[in-house]
Amino acid sequence: MSTSVFGVITIGIDPTIELGPLTLAWHGFAIALGVLAGAWVAARYARERGLDPERVTSLVLIVALSGIVGARFFYLAVAEPGALLRPQEWVGTTGFAFYGALILAPIAVALYLRRERLTPRYLDALAAGFPLGMAVGRIGDVINGEHYGPPSDLPWAFRYTHPDADVPSTVLAYHSGGFYEVVLALGMLAVVWPLRHRLRRPLMLLWAVIALYGAGRFVMFFFRSDSEALALGLNEAQWTSLALMAAAAVGAWWSASHSDPTPSNDASRARPKTRTAG
Secondary structure, three states, X not given: OEEEEOOEEEEOOOOEEEEOOEEEEHHHHHHHHHHHHHHHHHHHHHHHOOOOHHHHHHHHHHHHHHXXXXXXXXXXXXXXXXXXXXXXXXXXXXOOOHHHHXXXXXXXXXXXXXXXXXXOHHHHHHHHHHHHHHHHHOHHHHHHOOOEEEEOOOOOOEEEOOOOOOOOOOOOEEEEHHHHHHHXXXXXXXXXXXXXXXXXXXXXXXXXXXXXXXXXXXXXXXXXXXXXXXXXXXXXXXXXXXXXXXXXXXXXXXXXXXXXXXXXXXXXXXXXXXXXXX
16 A cells, blocks of 8 residues: 655555456556546547547557557667667567657557548547546556656655565655656646637647647656756757657647638538438
């Protein structure tokens, strides 16, 4: 169980869940729940816009699969470039970089939308579901001790007493990157969800989510130690965050200047019209 001891948060939960002959990892279990939570929010947004919820479900599956692939390969490209030449190391249960998912998943979704000739509003639906999905999905990282930062005695630092936790020491408390991700995601949700009716141009909600995520991660990595220094006192994750914010700014400018506000109901584009006998 989790308790507050000596001014920090102490967690002694086993990183794995034993269910008879099955062994599940909190990390994977939380991600699965996060996908479901994000899909629920995205489907609600889709219904508000008259989009097809079944299409959203298909897109969520595409995001999940392409996100896993992108996160794995981005991690290998940054942390172990030589592993990209060794196919036997492409598959793994640890070693994922979320920025890879954020890069590859939108590309895969855009290709699907282009092939099916669907409105870009579906990207906004996915963006609407992203914050809650991330908040739930990162709970597993908090339980396991993944993405820890420097030692700390702040009240929101985490000390892990289970020997299988992913931290160097069970005595010290650390900044928790997973916890900061949960806080960031909930903050994004608090900002984005109320604004969804005001961001009426296609893709504007998507750019807002990307910008907020990049800004939050930029600040967060001052308190995390799992990204290598790159230049000007910033690490690789922070430079990637700056690139995301720049891309979001350019994308928002393009959307504002090349598209008209989308009607609140896109039902005519979400499903084919049916003919009535006469």
